[in-house]
Amino acid sequence: MRMKNLVVALVVLSAALAGASEENLKARREFADMRFGVFLHWGLYALHGQGEWYQANRNIDRREYAKLKDCFNPVKFDAKKWARTFKEAGVRYVTLTSRHHEGFSMFATKENDYNVMTSPYGRDIVRELGDAVRAEGMKFHLYYSLVDWHLDEYPLGDCTNKKGWDSSKIDYAKYHAFMMNQLTELLTNYGPIGAIWFDGEWDHSPKTKFDWRFRELYDHIHALQPACLVGNNHHHDLIAGEDFQMIENTVREGQRLNPAFPLETCETMNGNWGYAMGDLDYKTVDQLVKLLVRNAARGANLLINIGPQPNGELPALACERLAGLGAWLKVYGETIYGTEAGPVFPETDVVATVKGGTTYLHFLDPKRTAFACRIPGKVESVTAFPSGRRVVFTQTAEGVLVLAPTVDGSVPDTVLTVKVASQK
Ligand code: JFZ
Numbered sequence: 001m002r003m004k005n006l007v008v009a010l011v012v013l014s015a016a017l018a019g020a021s022e023e024n025l026k027a028r029r030e031f032a033d034m035r036f037g038v039f040l041h042w043g044l045y046a047l048h049g050q051g052e053w054y055q056a057n058r059n060i061d062r063r064e065y066a067k068l069k070d071c072f073n074p075v076k077f078d079a080k081k082w083a084r085t086f087k088e089a090g091v092r093y094v095t096l097t098s099r100h101h102e103g104f105s106m107f108a109t110k111e112n113d114y115n116v117m118t119s120p121y122g123r124d125i126v127r128e129l130g131d132a133v134r135a136e137g138m139k140f141h142l143y144y145s146l147v148d149w150h151l152d153e154y155p156l157g158d159c160t161n162k163k164g165w166d167s168s169k170i171d172y173a174k175y176h177a178f179m180m181n182q183l184t185e186l187l188t189n190y191g192p193i194g195a196i197w198f199d200g201e202w203d204h205s206p207k208t209k210f211d212w213r214f215r216e217l218y219d220h221i222h223a224l225q226p227a228c229l230v231g232n233n234h235h236h237d238l239i240a241g242e243d244f245q246m247i248e249n250t251v252r253e254g255q256r257l258n259p260a261f262p263l264e265t266c267e268t269m270n271g272n273w274g275y276a277m278g279d280l281d282y283k284t285v286d287q288l289v290k291l292l293v294r295n296a297a298r299g300a301n302l303l304i305n306i307g308p309q310p311n312g313e314l315p316a317l318a319c320e321r322l323a324g325l326g327a328w329l330k331v332y333g334e335t336i337y338g339t340e341a342g343p344v345f346p347e348t349d350v351v352a353t354v355k356g357g358t359t360y361l362h363f364l365d366p367k368r369t370a371f372a373c374r375i376p377g378k379v380e381s382v383t384a385f386p387s388g389r390r391v392v393f394t395q396t397a398e399g400v401l402v403l404a405p406t407v408d409g410s411v412p413d414t415v416l417t418v419k420v421a422s423q424k
Contacts, residue, residue: 020243027227028243031194032262033338034092034139035296036329038322039266039305041097041143041273042125044068044104046310052100052274055149061164062150069104072119077312079125079132085314086138089322090329092337093139095197095303098126098186100143100274103150107190111181114150130190139194141229142186144179146200146212151175155210157203176213180220187224195229195244196221202234215241231264247300263300267291269318275307282317285324289412292325292336293362297351299341328412331386335360335415345373359418360385361402366409374399377420385415 020028045052047068055065086094099105105115107126116125130140148154152169156162187193198217204210218230218241229243237256238245244262257263269288270279283291288304295302304325306318329336335353342352342359349365350373359375379400382391393402400418408414 019240021222021226023227024222024229024243027194027229028262031093031139031229031244031264031301032299035301035336035339036091036292036325037093037095037141037264037301037303038086038089038091039095039143039273039303040129040308041100041275041305042308043097043100043102043106043274044072045100045102046074046275046308047071049275049277049310051272051276052097052102052307054274055102056159059163063164065102066114066150069114069119072104072116072310073121074308074310074312075121077121077123077125077128077308079128080135082129082314083132083136083138085319085322086133087136089326090333091138091322093141093194094129094133095141095143095195096126096129097143097145099145099148099182101145101147101149101200103145103148103154105182107186109182109185111178111185112151126186126190130193134191140191141195141197142193143197143199144183144186146179146198147203148175151178153178155204157200157210158205159203176216179217183217183220184224187221187228193225193228195231197246198230198232198234201232214239218242229262259299263298264303265295265300266303266305268305269321272307273305275309275315280317282321285321285328286412288321288325289328290364293353293364293413294351296336296339296353297342297362298344332413332415335362335385335417343373343375347371357420357422359420361416361418363414363416364412366414370401370403372399372401375418375420380419380421381417383417383419385417388417391416 041052043052045054048054055062098107103114107115108117108124109115116123133140147157147160149160152166153171153175155170155172156165156167201212221228221230230241231244231246232242233246238258238261244264245257246264246266248266270282272279292302306314308314339353339355342354349368350371351362351364353360379393379395382393382402383389384391391402393400402416
């Protein structure tokens, strides 16, 4: 029986790794160690201040919408300042929308003139931010929309705004070539790109059997930059050529997680991806810390989103939350970065991350005073993190009983370090 399990595990593993280059496998491991990234939804939609779906939600004629391009002038944008803010927050990678569903490119594309270079701003935001982010030692990732609400040739899908559309011009072959060419630009002119984050597959329901020709896109990316990870926000099992899995906070029906691949969860800081001037309902630092911890405990990176303002600044509330996360990570980062998912307990307010022979128990409810769990191996010590103060525990056949009078209501997460004797 054991042997059979082992064989099954090996088959699954080798299938998962098939085709991926050495550089790519290394990049996957590094990605999984980073645990914390910032997502930036920035485009013309920032000008409305009502989220990135405004064009579709209001069924705005795309020729009218496109006039926003002549107003795009984020004069206060300072890539270096953003990068320092992220670095201070303990962020390890930044994912920017290079082009969202609205179709406006935030870089100097030669594929059409609906891009930042022909706006009054006239500066290449992908370049400036990419350079600044890398200069601070973080990785730079790009979101890339499969949906395009501006181009004639994009095939109308279920979620598409249909006003101002001449459906006789739909031509997926042409649109696919456009995406291939833009990916060439992004992966040859902007230095190392850590990942391409596709989004929009859901615009064509599975029933229509629409063929996006993903494999050509994926192979193209890997041919240009083998270490660039491919992810697709499609909420079903990974398909060949994809390097990591993603979830939007909850795992959706039909989506199974594969432990052989890195996992990333994206979440909004308030309730919107793009800048929403009416939405000041931001999660607290306490909530964001818990979100980060819970994700790490299930082996996932947290990609926390910010919608930059039309003037080029990050919202003050977002900066304040980032600073709070940074202060927390300065102390507790060791229990998050480079860890793996820990054992899962029936008590949902206690989660665990693991690094080598060390298990970090995270107590997320200040009211908890005692806790019993089974940690594999012989426990050598239990100490409070970061003080190192010894915590009383007893090891029984059923598990380790940790008395945790140390749970401290003034911090979002009380951490205990459990050291297990190395098993030779
Ligand atoms: C998509 C985008 O439409 C959205 O604007 C944002 O960029 C977000 C990160 O990704 O939103 C989705 C896509 C799919 C689902 C939910 C939101 N889904 O399948 O549940």
